[in-house]
Amino acid sequence: MNEIVKEGLILVGALFMLLAALGVVRLPDLLTRMHATTKAATFGVTLIMLAVALHFAQVAVVARAFGVILFIMMTAPVAAHVIGRAGYFVGTRLWERTLKDELRPHYDPLTHELKSGRECERNARYGAEEDAER
Amino acid sequence: MTPIILLSLVLMSLALCLAFVRLFRGPSLPDRVVALELFSSILVGMIGVVAIATDVASLLDVAIVMALMAFMTSIGFARFLERGGRRDE
Numbered sequence: 353m354n355e356i357v358k359e360g361l362i363l364v365g366a367l368f369m370l371l372a373a374l375g376v377v378r379l380p381d382l383l384t385r386m387h388a389t390t391k392a393a394t395f396g397v398t399l400i401m402l403a404v405a406l407h408f409a410q411v412a413v414v415a416r417a418f419g420v421i422l423f424i425m426m427t428a429p430v431a432a433h434v435i436g437r438a439g440y441f442v443g444t445r446l447w448e449r450t451l452k453d454e455l456r457p458h459y460d461p462l463t464h465e466l467k468s469g470r471e472c473e474r475n476a477r478y479g480a481e482e483d484a485e486r
Numbered sequence: 487m488t489p490i491i492l493l494s495l496v497l498m499s500l501a502l503c504l505a506f507v508r509l510f511r512g513p514s515l516p517d518r519v520v521a522l523e524l525f526s527s528i529l530v531g532m533i534g535v536v537a538i539a540t541d542v543a544s545l546l547d548v549a550i551v552m553a554l555m556a557f558m559t560s561i562g563f564a565r566f567l568e569r570g571g572r573r574d575e
Contacts, residue, residue: 359490362535366494366501369528373501376508376524382516385508389520393527400534404546407538416546420530423553431523431560438567439516 358403365399368392381447382439390432397424491539498532519563526556 375388398421405417443461446453458467502525509521530549537545 358538362494362538363490365531366497366535369531370497370501370504372524373504373528376521377504382514382520385517386520389524389527393524397527397531397534400531401549404534404537408543410543413543413546416543416550417534420546420549420553423550423557424527424530427553427557428527431557431564434564435516435519435523435560438564439514442514442516442567444514444516 354406358406361399361403361406365396365403368396368399372396381450382444383436384447386432386436390428394424394428397421488539491535494535495532498528498535501528515563515567519560522563523556523560526552526559530556 369392372389372392375392376385379385379388401417401421405414408414408417440455441461441464459465460467505521505524505528509518509525512518512521530552533545533549533552537543537549
């Protein structure tokens with residue numbers, strides 16, 4: 353029983369990692385690629401670390417395995433947020449079929465300034481018209 | 487147990503190859519940073535599987551250090567990008 357659960361965890365974890373890599377290659381855009389890697393790879397590492405905890409079944413090893421899981425679950429969103437933010441600031445192109453970019457009417461990439469919604473109502477209206485045309 | 491471990495190692499090596507394709511081709515630097523982060527995640531998984539295969543529990547420390555280094559690397563790259571690195575590379 354233990355063996356079967358362990359084997360299943362390892363296999364499913366490896367499959368999720370393959371899925372994440374496939375997403376990184378196939379998806380069209382920085383943000384969609386990040387969406388593939390962060391979640392699927394984190395889940396794969398979590399499953400494999402659970403298998404490690406099951407295999408050794410000692411207190412020290414289980415604590416370390418859960419430490420790895422906790423660390424990755426806490427740092428992966430932070431790293432993804434920081435990279436996505438930097439990518440947007442640098443001016444990475446979005447996919448050409450992106451439907452909505454809500455930050456664009458509010459943010460000026462040259463002055464690096466973020467306006468509130470009221471300040472750029474004209475821009476927002478312009479964006480809404482553009483959406484309506486579609 | 488051995489064929490399963492072998493199979494999962496093969497799958498993860500394939501994933502590493504795919505991530506390397508993105509690292510090589512990626513049109514902008516953030517894409518490459520994402521591929522590097524995926525590299526380190528896959529490596530943590532591989533280290534876990536090798537720890538199971540060889541019954542060496544202390545390999546988990548290596549996995550912890552690997553995860554830590556990956557986090558610091560991505561934070562550093564993001565800082566570098568926001569401070570104005572090269573835009574198109």
